[in-house]
Amino acid sequence: MVVLSLAVTPTSQEKFVAATAADPTLNMVADLVRKGWPEHKKNWHPAAKPFWLHRSDLSECGGLLLKGEQIVVSVALQPESIFPHGKMLYTSQPCFPVAIPDYAFHKVATDLYEIPGVRYLLVVDYSSKWPCAAQLRGISSASVVEELNRIFVDFGFPEQLVSDNGKQFDSSEFRRFCSRHDIRLTTSSPEYPKSNGLAERTVQTVKESFIKSKGEGKTLLHVLQVLRSTPVGNGLPTPAVLLQKRNLHGGLLFTKRALTFKEVDE
Structure with missing residues (x-):
């Protein structure tokens, strides 16, 4: 099962919704989310068994199958999701230690x-x-x-x-x-x-x-909105959460839970 951050643009959201609707396995799992899971794994269709361990984390929202706050990606989109657009490789450069600032905009x-x-x-x-x-x-x-x-x-x-x-x-x-x-x-x-x-x-x-x-x-403001709502990487949340301790509503797809106030470890 491949999952992707839920911070996606409306255009990307439409693409994921369409791919989910056309994916028989994800449709089957979404149906289980709505109607309830079989008591025993052996009663499942083989294609749905990889989702067994994650069943308590799965939900459905806006035509997407979610694991927590991440999108479960259709097989049709997995190659581009594993290597998302915007992720770039850089040639190696000398490394310098960078002290962590004391506060935002320090x-x-x-x-x-x-x-x-x-x-x-x-x-x-x-x-x-x-x-x-x-x-x-x-x-x-x-x-x-x-x-x-x-x-x-x-x-x-x-x-x-x-x-x-x-x-x-x-x-x-x-x-x-x-x-x-x-x-x-x-x-x-x-x-x-x-x-x-x-x-x-x-x-x-x-x-x-x-x-x-x-x-x-789209405009420059839209680009900034997307970047501010995209996880930084290395286990860190979005710039919005790091700066404001909340994700930003509007433009990107977030669950209600993802929009609530979040404590960020120092």
């Missing part, structure tokens, strides 16, 4: 990126991996400072800001901004620019997701 990574003709600023919280992105009015330090002020008004000004060596971050105006708000500015070294890896990885994810979503009529 330390942030920033970067600038361009999607044909339009410049964007990206900010990522090191603690929760919560991404923020904003379209820039220009490529000056003043434009970057303006958008950072908008972001930090909502989340608090960080104690440390990591950036690349772009001229916008290396100007006297930007250094005055950091000094005014007691922000320690750290830039990646020219010899190893990848030391701003968190921002660069997130930029790559945002750019690829945004380009793909634009073809589906």
